[in-house]
Structures are given as C-alpha cells and as structure tokens.
Amino acid sequence: MSDTTTARPADALRADDTPPEQTSSGTVRRVGGVTGWVDDRTGGAKGVNYLLRKVFPDHWSFMLGEIAMYSLIICLITGAFLTFWFVPSMGLITYDGSYVPMQGVLMSEAYASTLHISFDIKGGLLIRQMHHWAALMFIAAITVHMLRVFFTGAFRKPRELNWVIGTVLALLAIIEGFAGYSLPDDLLSGTGLRATQGFILTVPVVGSYIAFALFGGDFPGELIIPRLYAVHVLLLPAILVGLFIVHIVMVAVNKHTQYPGPGKTNDNVVGYRVMPVYAAKAGGFFFLVFGVTALLAAVAQINAVWVHGPYDPSAVTAGAQPDWYMWFSDGALRLLPGWLEFVVFGFTFSLNIALGSIVLLPLIYVVLGIYPFVERWVTGDTREHHLLDRPRNAPVRTGLGMAAITFYTILALACVNDIIAIKTGMSINDLTNTFRVSLFLLPPLVFWITKRIALSLQRRDRDTVLHGRETGIVIRTPDGRFYERHEPLDEYTRWKLVSFESHAPLELEPATDANGVARKGARKDRVRAALSRFYFTDRVEPVTPAELAAAHHHGEEHEQLEVPAVATEQRITSGQH
Amino acid sequence: MADANHPSDYDADAYEREVGTAVSLDTGDHVGDGGLPERFENPGLPAHQPRMADLDDGAAKRAERQVATLFGISVVGTLGFLVAYFAVPTDARMFFPGLGDVSTSNFLLGVTLALSLLGIGAGAIHWAKTLMPDVEEIELRHPMRSAPEDREKFGDIVLGGGETAQLTRRPLLKYSMGGALGLFAIPLLVQLVGSLGPFDQPFRRLATTFWDGHEVDGDGNPIFVRPRLMRDPQNTPVRPEEVPIGSVFHIQPEGLLDLESHILEEKAKASVVLMRLNPSDFVSEKARDWGYEGIVAYSKICTHVGCPVGLYEQHTHHLLCPCHQSTFDVTDDCKVIFGPAKRALPQLKITVDDEGYLVADQPFQEPVGPSFWERERL
Ligand code: HEM
Numbered sequence: 001m002s003d004t005t006t007a008r009p010a011d012a013l014r015a016d017d018t019p020p021e022q023t024s025s026g027t028v029r030r031v032g033g034v035t036g037w038v039d040d041r042t043g044g045a046k047g048v049n050y051l052l053r054k055v056f057p058d059h060w061s062f063m064l065g066e067i068a069m070y071s072l073i074i075c076l077i078t079g080a081f082l083t084f085w086f087v088p089s090m091g092l093i094t095y096d097g098s099y100v101p102m103q104g105v106l107m108s109e110a111y112a113s114t115l116h117i118s119f120d121i122k123g124g125l126l127i128r129q130m131h132h133w134a135a136l137m138f139i140a141a142i143t144v145h146m147l148r149v150f151f152t153g154a155f156r157k158p159r160e161l162n163w164v165i166g167t168v169l170a171l172l173a174i175i176e177g178f179a180g181y182s183l184p185d186d187l188l189s190g191t192g193l194r195a196t197q198g199f200i201l202t203v204p205v206v207g208s209y210i211a212f213a214l215f216g217g218d219f220p221g222e223l224i225i226p227r228l229y230a231v232h233v234l235l236l237p238a239i240l241v242g243l244f245i246v247h248i249v250m251v252a253v254n255k256h257t258q259y260p261g262p263g264k265t266n267d268n269v270v271g272y273r274v275m276p277v278y279a280a281k282a283g284g285f286f287f288l289v290f291g292v293t294a295l296l297a298a299v300a301q302i303n304a305v306w307v308h309g310p311y312d313p314s315a316v317t318a319g320a321q322p323d324w325y326m327w328f329s330d331g332a333l334r335l336l337p338g339w340l341e342f343v344v345f346g347f348t349f350s351l352n353i354a355l356g357s358i359v360l361l362p363l364i365y366v367v368l369g370i371y372p373f374v375e376r377w378v379t380g381d382t383r384e385h386h387l388l389d390r391p392r393n394a395p396v397r398t399g400l401g402m403a404a405i406t407f408y409t410i411l412a413l414a415c416v417n418d419i420i421a422i423k424t425g426m427s428i429n430d431l432t433n434t435f436r437v438s439l440f441l442l443p444p445l446v447f448w449i450t451k452r453i454a455l456s457l458q459r460r461d462r463d464t465v466l467h468g469r470e471t472g473i474v475i476r477t478p479d480g481r482f483y484e485r486h487e488p489l490d491e492y493t494r495w496k497l498v499s500f501e502s503h504a505p506l507e508l509e510p511a512t513d514a515n516g517v518a519r520k521g522a523r524k525d526r527v528r529a530a531l532s533r534f535y536f537t538d539r540v541e542p543v544t545p546a547e548l549a550a551a552h553h554h555g556e557e558h559e560q561l562e563v564p565a566v567a568t569e570q571r572i573t574s575g576q577h
Numbered sequence: 578m579a580d581a582n583h584p585s586d587y588d589a590d591a592y593e594r595e596v597g598t599a600v601s602l603d604t605g606d607h608v609g610d611g612g613l614p615e616r617f618e619n620p621g622l623p624a625h626q627p628r629m630a631d632l633d634d635g636a637a638k639r640a641e642r643q644v645a646t647l648f649g650i651s652v653v654g655t656l657g658f659l660v661a662y663f664a665v666p667t668d669a670r671m672f673f674p675g676l677g678d679v680s681t682s683n684f685l686l687g688v689t690l691a692l693s694l695l696g697i698g699a700g701a702i703h704w705a706k707t708l709m710p711d712v713e714e715i716e717l718r719h720p721m722r723s724a725p726e727d728r729e730k731f732g733d734i735v736l737g738g739g740e741t742a743q744l745t746r747r748p749l750l751k752y753s754m755g756g757a758l759g760l761f762a763i764p765l766l767v768q769l770v771g772s773l774g775p776f777d778q779p780f781r782r783l784a785t786t787f788w789d790g791h792e793v794d795g796d797g798n799p800i801f802v803r804p805r806l807m808r809d810p811q812n813t814p815v816r817p818e819e820v821p822i823g824s825v826f827h828i829q830p831e832g833l834l835d836l837e838s839h840i841l842e843e844k845a846k847a848s849v850v851l852m853r854l855n856p857s858d859f860v861s862e863k864a865r866d867w868g869y870e871g872i873v874a875y876s877k878i879c880t881h882v883g884c885p886v887g888l889y890e891q892h893t894h895h896l897l898c899p900c901h902q903s904t905f906d907v908t909d910d911c912k913v914i915f916g917p918a919k920r921a922l923p924q925l926k927i928t929v930d931d932e933g934y935l936v937a938d939q940p941f942q943e944p945v946g947p948s949f950w951e952r953e954r955l
C-alpha cells in the first residue's frame with residue numbers, strides 16, 4: 001500500500017489525528033452576525049460570558065475607584081485633542097494672536113499655543129478646562145478611593161498586590177499632573193519648575209549633575225518642556241493605563257470585597273450581574289462624570305494662564321500656589337526651618353529643602369505601600385479577607401489613618417498660609433509657627449480621639465444589640481419610675497452589629513528555650529508583640545448569643561433611665577486595661 | 578506552609594479551642610471570642626422587596642417615559658452644541674448671573690455638551706434602577722491560591738523546563754546567560770544618561786552669572802567689564818540721583834537684555850533688586866561699603882529654591898519671597914529673619930562710572946540662588 005491511498009481528512013496534520021468537532025456555529029450566529037463572526041475566529045464567547053455574568057456588590061463607596069477610572073479616560077480623550085494644537089517648544093516668539101493684552105510680548109511657543117487654544121480655537125478653552133478639571137478630579141478620586149480601601153481594610157490578603165499597584169498609580173498620577181501643569185510655560189508653572197530645579201540641586205553629590213541632565217544645562221533651558229511633554233503624553237499615560245488595567249483585572253480576579261451584612265459571607269459575593277445592571281449603571285456613570293466635567297469647564301474657570309503672562313525667572317506673583325495635590329510638598333517647604341541647612345567638610349546639605357521634597361514625596365508612598373504588610377505582620381493574619389471592616393471595628397487602624405490625614409492636611413494648609421494670613425489677619429510668622437507645632441501635636445491627638453470614638457461606637461453597637469433600639473417612647477410605671485421602651489433588633493440589623501472579629505494581642509514566647517538557649521528572632525518577636533498590644537489591647541468584643549440571652553434574662557429590655565446598667569458596662573470593657 | 582498553623586476562617590472548632598484573651602505568637606492571627614462559646618449565625622439575605630415598577634404596570638410605563646425623556650434631553654443637548662458651535666463666535670462675551678463676564682462660546686458649548694452627556698448617564702442609571710432586575714444574586718468565591726496539584730505542577734514545569742534545557746547540568750550556560758542578561762541594558766542606559774548633559778562641572782555654571790562678563794579670555798575665563806546696572810524691562814542705565822529713598826528697581830546687567838538667545842537662563846541667575854535706604858538705617862558696615870550712598874544691590878534670586886524675591890516693604894526694609902515667605906533684612910546684609918531659606922541674599926558691590934551711572938564694581942562673590950552640594954567649595 002502506498003501512502004497516497006491512505007485516506008486522510010484534509011483538516012488533520014497527521015494520519016491519526018482525530019478530526020475536530022464541528023462547532024455549533026449555528027447557535028452562535030443566532031446571537032448576532034458580528035459576535036458570531038468574532039467568536040468563530042477567537043472562541044471568546046466563553047470568557048466574555050463569564051465576565052458579563054460576574055456579580056458585583058453595590059455600595060456608593062465602590063464608585064470612587066470608578067470616578068478615578070472615568071476621569072482618567074476623560075483626561076486621555078481631551079488630552080489627545082489638545083495635542084493637535086499645543087506646540088511643546090520653548091523657542092521664543094512674539095505673540096500676535098487675538099488676546100490683546102499679550103500682543104507684542106515675547107513668549108515661548110508653548111505659552112503662545114496655549115493662548116491660541118484658549119482664545120482662537122473654537123471650543124478649545126472648553127477642552128483645555130475639561131482636561132484640567134478631569135485631572136483634578138482624577139487625583140481627588142484616587143485619593144478618596146484609597147482612603148476607602150484603607151479604612152475598610154480592603155487592602156488585606158489577597159489584595160495587598162493591588163494596593164501596591166494603587167500606590168504606584170497614585171504617585172504616577174501626581175507626577176503626571178505636575179508634568180501637565182508645567183507645559184503651558186506660564187508664570188505659575190515656570191515658578192513651579194524653578195522650585196523643582198531647586199529641589200533637585202539639593203540631592204547630595206550629584207544634585208547639580210541631575211539638574212543639568214534634566215534641564216539640558218542651566219535653568220530653564222529650552223529642553224524641559226519638550227521633555228515633560230514626552231513624559232506627559234506618552235510615557236506616563238502608557239504606564240498609567242497599563243497599571244490601571246492590571247489593577248482592574250486584579251479586582252475581577254480577586255472579586256470585589258463587600259460590606260458585612262445579612263447573607264454576606266467571606267466566601268460569597270452578593271450583588272448584581274454586569275449584564276445588564278452594571279453595564280447600565282457603570283456606563284451611565286461614565287457619562288455622568290463626563291457631563292459633570294463639561295459643566296465644570298463651562299462655568300468654572302481653571303488655570304487662567306493668560307492672567308500672569310509667560311514665564312520670566314525674574315518675575316513673580318504673590319499668592320502663587322500649585323495645584324492642590326502638590327500643596328503638601330510646598331507646605332512642607334514653608335514649614336521646614338532654615339537651620340536644617342548645614343555644611344559638612346565644605347559640602348552643603350540642604351535638609352530644609354530636601355526633606356520637604358525629594359525625601360517627603362517618596363517617603364509618603366513607601367509608607368503607604370508597605371502598610372498592608374506591616375498590619376499583616378502585626379496580626380499574623382494569613383487568611384483571605386473579602387468582608388470589609390467597618391472602620392469602628394478597627395480602632396487603631398482608623399486612628400492611624402485619621403492621624404495621617406491630619407498630618408497631610410496641615411502640610412497642605414501650610415501651603416496657603418499667606419492666603420490664610422490675609423483672610424484671618426494673623427501674622428504669617430505666628431501662623432507658620434502654629435502649623436509647625438500642630439504638625440507634631442495634632443496627629444497623635446487625632447489618633448487618640450479617633451480611637452476613643454471608634455471604641456465608644458463599638459460599645460454603643462453592643463448596647464444596641466443587648467438592649468435593643470431606643471424607641472423614644474418613655475413609659476411611666478404606676479410607682480412613678482420612668483422607662484424608655486427599647487425594641488429588640490431584628491436579626492438582620494443585629495447581624496450587622498455582631499458580625500465582626502475582635503483580634504487579641506499576640507503573646508510573647510519565652511526568649512529562651514527549655515535549655516536556656518536564646519531563641520532566634522526573640523527581639524523581633526518582642527517588637528511584634530508590642531505592636532500587637534498597641535493595636536489590640538483596647539478592644540471591644542462583639543455580643544454573643546449567650547450575652548444577649550443574659551441581658552434578656554435580667555429584663556434589661558426595659559432599661560431604667562436613672563440607673564445605668566453597671567454590670568453590663570463592666571463586661572463590655574473587660575477586654576481593656 | 579504557614580497556613581497549616583492557622584485556623585481557617587470557617588473552622589468553628591478553631592474558635593472553640595481558643596480561650597482566653599492573649600494568644601501565642603507562633604500561631605499567628607487569632608480571633609478573640611471573649612471566652613464565650615458561640616457566635617451569632619448569619620441570618621441570610623433578607624426577603625426581596627419588589628419595586629413599584631415590578632408590581633404596577635403603570636409605574637413601569639412611567640419609568641419608561643422618564644428614561645426616554647432623559648435620553649431626549651441628551652439629544653437636545655447634542656443639537657444645542659452644534660448650534661452653539663456654528664452660530665457663536667469665539668470672542669463673544671456675555672454676562673451670566675453668579676459667574677460674571679464669561680466667554681459665550683465656552684459657556685454654551687460646555688452646558689450643551691454637559692446636557693448631552695448627563696442625559697445619557699441619568700437615563701441609563703434610572704433605567705437600571707427602575708426596570709432592570711434588582712434581585713440580588715450570589716456568586717461563590719474560591720480561595721485565590723491554585724489547587725495543590727496545580728502549584729506542584731507549576732513548580733515541576735518551571736524546574737523541569739530548566740532541566741530539559743540542560744540549564745541545571747551545564748552551569749556555564751547558566752552563568753554566561755545570567756551575565757549577558759544582567760549587562761545588556763547598560764548600553765541603553767549609558768546612551769540615555771550619558772547624552773543628557775552637559776556634565777562638564779555644572780556647578781561652575783551655577784556659580785557664574787552675566788555680571789562676571791560675557792566675553793571670555795584665552796583660558797575660557799570671563800572678562801569682567803564693570804557692567805552698568807540696567808532697568809528691567811526698559812534696558813536703560815540708572816543714575817544714583819534717580820533712585821529716591823524707599824524706591825526699588827529691578828535690574829539686569831548691561832547687555833543681558835540685548836541677548837538674542839538664552840536670555841531666560843541668564844536672567845534666572847543675574848536678576849538684581851536695587852534699593853535706596855537712609856545710610857544710617859544700615860546696621861552692617863558691608864552694606865554701606867558695597868553700596869553707593871545708601872543704594873544697595875542684592876541678588877533677586879531667593880537662596881531657598883530660587884523664586885524671584887519680588888516684594889519690598891519700605892517701612893521695615895524687608896525683602897519678601899512670595900514663594901515660601903522667606904524674609905530678608907536689607908539693613909542687615911539681607912540676612913534671613915523668617916522663613917525656610919538659610920542664607921542671606923548675595924550682595925552685588927556697586928559704584929558709579931565716569932559718566933555717573935551705577936555699575937557693578939565686581940561680580941557676585943558667591944553663587945546666587947538655591948544651595949547645591951559643591952557650593953561652599955567653589
Ligand atoms: C489610576 C488610579 C486608579 C484607578 C483608575 C482605580 C480604579 C479602581 C476601580 C474602578 C476599582 C474597583 C471599584 C472600587 O473598589 O472602587 C478599584 C479597586 C481597588 N483599588 Fe483602585 N484605582 C486607582 C488607584 C488606586 C490607589 C491609589 C489605590 C491604593 C493605594 C488603589 C487600591 C485599590 C484596591 C486595593 C482595590 C480593590 C478594592 C476592593 O476590592 O474592595 N487604587 N480601583
């Protein structure tokens with residue numbers, strides 16, 4: 001027998017290949033010509049089905065990340081428009097456009113083209129203002145989104161990775177914002193670049209080399225704006241979009257967290273399917289965010305670059321502030337005293353500048369990035385967490401978060417100290433000194449207050465579970481005593497108040513083993529135990545059924561108004577010292 | 578695996594075993610149970626509450642009409658935008674209550690675009706809320722980690738891959754590949770960083786200004802020519818008698834404002850403020866010596882991060898930098914009396930030339946502007 005006589009199906013490579021099964025493309029085609037066509041070539045239906053059927057939990061705070069996502073997209077769209085008219089050049093020309101006050105002024109092409117977009121391109125000002133508003137919204141949304149993730153403990157395993165990606169996104173976002181802000185080459189943005197060059201010069205040893213590398217020589221030079229342009233429209237957007245896609249894919253892979261509540265457990269997701277509910281809600285929400293951006297651009301002027309004129313290193317205007325997300329750094333520069341600059345062996349260390357800029361910025365993001373790992377080490381918790389914490393149920397974490405917000409806010413307010421001074425009539429020196437002291441005093445104070453508030457909210461929750469909801473109905477007994485009627489909670493409401501975990505502090509193991517030999521890592525364990533005590537010594541346990549039964553047994557659903565229930569109070573605080 | 582030591586989240590027995598309030602470090606996380614035996618049970622999802630539109634066909638019809646109206650508003654907005662785009666010229670202005678004088682075109686384009694977008698958004702969301710299913714659904718989670726077999730297989734594939742490629746058996750391959758991969762990025766980095774420059778002692782350029790002289794001698798050193806102090810932007814020389822007490826002038830060195838290129842780079846270092854005080858106001862001898870009959874010239878570039886020190890308070894004789902409020906005392910060598918800057922503003926020694934114009938008697942004797950590493954070494 002020769003080979004040619006062996007009948008072989010045309011679609012098999014080798015003789016013993018089994019012929020592929022016919023796809024049921026008939027059904028696929030019924031879905032629609034295009035989808036069928038695509039599926040015939042990709043087999044994507046299964047994956048897409050899965051995505052469209054995914055369940056997402058619903059809560060307003062989950063929209064914060066969405067706002068960030070949509071404003072990023074709006075930035076990309078409007079930014080692409082702007083590139084068609086903006087000229088990223090520092091070459092000097094004489095302005096002859098339609099904005100009369102600037103006619104005849106020598107300015108860079110970057111600034112002139114920004115004026116051109118604002119005054120001569122129809123709708124150009126709208127697009128410019130939408131771009132700027134969307135950028136501000138983007139950074140604000142990321143920040144608030146991050147706070148949501150922090151205060152609810154959404155960063156815990158398995159989402160630490162996404163937290164780190166988020167931190168990088170947040171850092172890149174403000175750099176992207178700063179780069180964009182610098183492009184028009186107006187007086188304010190040039191002043192910002194001037195300060196940036198000042199920061200860079202303070203880098204030990206190589207500061208002047210880095211500054212010359214970035215600016216292509218002396219400040220300002222003619223290269224920084226073309227370079228920032230490449231960074232702003234190409235490099236950072238590519239990284240931002242790439243990371244952001246990973247971020248979203250991780251949300252889908254991890255499945256979204258949910259707030260605790262009846263029916264919600266650590267191993268389910270309760271919510272609505274993407275198709276059709278989320279597709280409509282999220283798609284609609286995109287249009288809302290887009291529309292709000294357009295409305296803002298219509299009615300609220302932003303970054304009126306024509307007011308102060310082109311950049312001139314010898315000109316400055318009072319009350320100059322960067323965009324809000326840079327305030328904290330500028331504020332830190334205002335608070336750091338001059339004596340932090342000193343000379344050692346003839347070399348200058350300008351800590352008064354470096355600490356507020358090239359140290360502060362990375363430091364904040366490193367601290368943010370490692371927080372989940374610190375907390376995980378302290379709790380020793382290696383389980384997955386898909387149920388969010390109510391902030392009150394993590395009093396120390398909530399306190400730390402509020403302290404950090406306080407610290408950041410003081411720095412940011414310090415950046416507008418001149419404006420505050422003018423508005424309040426305070427002397428700027430007093431104001432600055434007040435800020436300096438507050439920066440150290442207020443965060444610990446806020447930490448302490450927040451923690452106390454969280455603990456007392458937890459106690460109130462216990463009280464509500466044990467004694468029911470206050471009805472506001474006061475009842476007078478025949479012998480003249482007063483009661484407020486309390487109504488027992490239904491089991492759904494109660495579940496919200498009792499379904500949390502209260503961590504116990506870790507206890508130190510003996511530093512030496514049975515033979516008196518020092519145990520490895522004993523010191524590290526001491527630190528860990530101390531931190532664990534810091535986190536969990538003061539704590540409130542959720543009510544158990546036994547306690548509730550006991551409370552009922554004592555007839556406490558008719559709690560007396562005059563006599564506090566001392567016995568209960570003690571049990572609540574039994575976890576504390 | 579650390580996990581083996583830990584009670585899984587759903588392991589009720591583990592809760593039971595934990596009694597007491599403190600737990601030992603080596604077992605990791607613990608959930609306090611208050612020493613009490615049991616916890617509440619999850620009651621499950623509450624019963625679903627149907628919406629008006631689910632029960633009442635009339636309500637559903639109403640919702641449908643509302644959604645359609647919102648979509649209609651969007652269409653109106655879109656058409657409005659087109660009208661505004663073609664009908665309103667770019668330079669038209671109008672008064673709008675609460676906003677004042679605004680660009681008509683910007684206002685109308687923005688509002689109509691907003692309507693066009695908000696209409697779609699509100700319509701879609703209203704539709705989802707009133708007419709789309711609102712029965713909550715449940716999806717199960719699975720632990721993130723893969724099944725043990727898969728993890729093992731993964732390890733096998735990676736290690737096995739190395740083995741079949743003979744990587745483990747041939748260390749020479751391993752090390753040479755590592756070396757090559759470790760080094761290949763260096764040329765790219767060198768090209769980038771090496772070509773950014775200029776790197777020929779940049780700190781020297783930070784320390785020279787236009788006052789040092791624009792022409793250079795055979796060794797490349799600038800030739801100092803006692804340049805006149807020129808008003809900025811008029812570019813005219815200044816006579817002492819034109820400077821009354823209490824006045825302040827913005828100054829550039831002679832020739833700078835005539836430059837064809839690199840004018841901003843020179844201004845960023847050479848800018849000077851000129852003030853006249855009553856000679857008896859000075860507490861420092863140097864101020865008088867380096868000035869001319871109470872007229873003094875100081876670098877305008879802040880020693881903090883380089884903003885122009887633009888504000889002069891006549892009464893207190895203070896120069897104030899608007900960027901971070903560093904305050905310099907003109908009567909006392911422009912030393913810092915408040916704010917984040919450390920160093921005094923460098924003084925420019927001035928005198929008058931034969932024709933009676935103010936000139937620099939010598940260049941700045943120290944680098945102007947922000948601090949840098951090598952500053953004190955120059
Ligand atoms: C480019 C900026 C960002 C975009 C576009 C973005 C977008 C989103 C979106 C749409 C979600 C899902 C919805 C939600 O939970 O809100 C999400 C979740 C998440 N984001 Fe972001 N985000 C950004 C920045 C950040 C930052 C700065 C952090 C924290 C440092 C962060 C950490 C997280 C985490 C941990 C989740 C999972 C939350 C959960 O499942 O509960 N993201 N992000």
Ligand code: FES
Binds near residue numbers: 884917
């Ligand atoms: S630049 Fe002058 S105070 Fe900062």
